[in-house]
Amino acid sequence: MSLVNDISFFMKWDMVRLLFTIMASFCDIVKNVFLPPVWKSVEGDVILITGGGHGLGKELAVELAKLGAVIVIWDIHDTDTGDIIRENGGICFEYKCDVSDSKMVYACAGRVRKDVGDVRVLINNAGIVNGLDFLDSPDIGLRKTFEVNVFAHFWVILF
Numbered sequence: 001m002s003l004v005n006d007i008s009f010f011m012k013w014d015m016v017r018l019l020f021t022i023m024a025s026f027c028d029i030v031k032n033v034f035l036p037p038v039w040k041s042v043e044g045d046v047i048l049i050t051g052g053g054h055g056l057g058k059e060l061a062v063e064l065a066k067l068g069a070v071i072v073i074w075d076i077h078d079t080d081t082g083d084i085i086r087e088n089g090g091i092c093f094e095y096k097c098d099v100s101d102s103k104m105v106y107a108c109a110g111r112v113r114k115d116v117g118d119v120r121v122l123i124n125n126a127g128i129v130n131g132l133d134f135l136d137s138p139d140i141g142l143r144k145t146f147e148v149n150v151f152a153h154f155w156v157i158l159f
């Protein structure tokens, strides 16, 4: 009986918290209608995008370059992102870098500092998906997924 009371107490408390969160979100929406957030300018900012050679990273790179950002791309594969940005009058520096390799990340970081300067915004976008069920995934695939999708974030932030 006491367990049932405990559960119903927590469920009531959860309902109160849910209602409070909904009300706070609603207030936030109303506030944003009357006091819209001020957009930050990225003009001249050095923005590093890992995995900027393809997909979402590439789209972000092209759009941010149009806003005047200096784009730095690290990708494991060759890419035409830099060419597209330069054709549109933007600035882009590209480096071949495997973000899962900490030594390569530190070496690339040194080159960026020398060639471009300090990075203002980091977009940790590079990632892989093996598309297999967990139990069907070979050890090497799981290890690589963690190296690219998890550990790489530490190497990139540490530089």
Ligand SMILES: NC(=O)c1ccc[n+]([C@@H]2O[C@H](COP(=O)([O-])OP(=O)(O)OC[C@H]3O[C@@H](n4cnc5c(N)ncnc54)[C@H](O)[C@@H]3O)[C@@H](O)[C@H]2O)c1
Pocket (backbone or CB within 6 Å): 050, 051, 052, 053, 054, 055, 056, 057, 074, 075, 076, 077, 097, 098, 099, 100, 125, 126, 127, 128, 129, 148
């Ligand atoms: N597309 C989606 O629907 C979706 C959904 C959720 C999350 N994501 C995540 O968003 C990110 C981008 O997704 P996407 O669909 O554009 O991926 P994508 O495969 O199109 O592009 C990923 C880029 O990362 C690069 N890359 C892969 N491993 C790398 C490594 N070790 N070092 C450096 N670069 C490497 C690839 O060469 C490629 O250019 C990924 O992290 C992905 O997991 C995507």
